Amino acid sequence: MADRDAPTTTTDDLFRVLADPTRRRILDLLADHGTLTVGELAGHFPGLVSSGISKHLMALRAAGLVTATKQGRNQLYAIDADAMSQALGPWLARYEAYWTGALARLRDLAVDPPHDGTA
Amino acid sequence: MPEVVRSMEIPAPPSSVWRWLSTQDGLRRWLSPDIEIDLRLGGSYRMPGGDGTTWISGTVLELVPEGRLVLSWLEEDAGWVHPGRLVITVEPIASGTRVGLVHDGFAGIGKAGWEQTMQAYERGADKHQVLRRLADAVTTVAA
Known part of the structure; x- marks a missing residue:
């Protein structure tokens, strides 16, 4: 299983890590491909040496955004969807109330349609 | 979850x-009074968000009559973009209908169906590039 020993990260730390365009591109690539090795990632960044990619991956791992799983001689990197979701806590809270209200409106409409008497 | x-x-x-x-x-009666939506597969939509300033846009990813409606969900100008999905399901039960609603954000990344959502965003506009604008706002937050 992937390593889950990354330290707890505050939302601010997470944002700081994501502020770097190369790291965002790495996340885009991982989202596209599922898992990638450092070498495969490096192929997408001709201007960067692999050690540079590794440094970015370390930052992403430290923030808990990606996981690394050993496979043979390679580490396979993947997005940590759970950590991503945790960062969305405040966003989710905002929509909880919104959807509760919307569904109640839908129920009222379906049960007791206005004007045209269906039901 | x-x-x-x-x-x-x-x-x-x-x-x-x-x-x-x-x-x-119909959607204007309960989802958002100002929604503009082209209700067919791949059709686009736009509506004001709940806070009165944000706009939500996306496309119709799935449309199954009396079954399910799936929209890609993009929050514009919210500071950062949440590429997500809104999944509404309708199923018959003994007492009538069960309506299910799932609204996810980054939770979709790497999971089944995510690529479709991403493609919908990329079709939407280059300014909607996944994670790019996320971080622009994020930079502001972190500064």
Whole structure:
């Protein structure tokens, strides 16, 4: 299983890590491909040496955004969807109330349609 | 679960529920009074967010009559973009209809169906590039 020993990260730390365009591109690539090795990632960044990619991956791992799983001689990197979701806590809270209200409106409409008497 | 998940039983048949999901006018009655939506597969939509300043846009990813409506969900100008999905399901039960609602954000990354969502965003506009604008705002937050 992937390593889950990354330290707890505050939302601010997470944002700081994501502020770097190369790291965002790495996340885009991982989202596209599922898992990638450092070498495969490096192929997408001709201007960067692999050690540079590794440094970015370390930052992403430290923030808990990606996981690394050993496979043979390679580490396979993947997005940590759970950590991503945790960062969305405040966003989710905002929509909880919104959807509760919307569904109640839908129920009222379906049960007791206005004007045209269906039901 | 990291998503917003809701479910509600409605004492009316699925056909009575679906009519409020199958037209723009129907959606305006409960989802958002100002939604503009092209209700067919791949059709686009836009509506004001709940806070009065944000706009939500996306495309219709799935449309199954009396079954399910799936929209890609993009929050514009919210500081950062949440590429997500809104999944509404309708199923018949003994007492009428069960409506399920799942609204996810980054939770979708790497999971089944995510690529489709991403493609929908990329079709939407280059300014909607996944994670790019996320971080622009994020930079502001962190500064």
